[in-house]
Amino acid sequence: MNTPIKTLQTEPVGEFGDHRRERRFKQVTEHYPSRMGLFRKVYHGQASPRQCIKAFCLECNGWEEAAIRDCTATACPIWGLRPYQAQEKEEV
Numbered sequence: 001m002n003t004p005i006k007t008l009q010t011e012p013v014g015e016f017g018d019h020r021r022e023r024r025f026k027q028v029t030e031h032y033p034s035r036m037g038l039f040r041k042v043y044h045g046q047a048s049p050r051q052c053i054k055a056f057c058l059e060c061n062g063w064e065e066a067a068i069r070d071c072t073a074t075a076c077p078i079w080g081l082r083p084y085q086a087q088e089k090e091e092v
């Protein structure tokens with residue numbers, strides 16, 4: 001006897017086509033509205049690798065630019081690429 005295949009009922013997935021992205025973007029909207037533009041670009045696949053790294057570090061380190069600049073997790077694979085690093089002063 002063949003058992004009918006059940007399909008999952010899914011709700012509409014919204015702007016980004018992914019429930020997890022929708023949930024995360026809602027959090028960004030509520031708590032870090034200044035980062036909405038960055039996350040929208042990332043989730044639409046329109047962000048540069050640099051912008052994706054920035055979004056990742058912001059999530060990782062509590063949305064604090066200073067915390068990212070002072071991040072001590074040197075074993076992190078993207079540590080050397082993290083944003084907000086102090087620029088070396090050029091010697092004259």
Ligand code: SF4
Nearest residue numbers: 057060071073076079
């Ligand atoms: S560099 Fe630091 S802030 Fe960025 S992802 Fe790695 S651990 Fe997190």
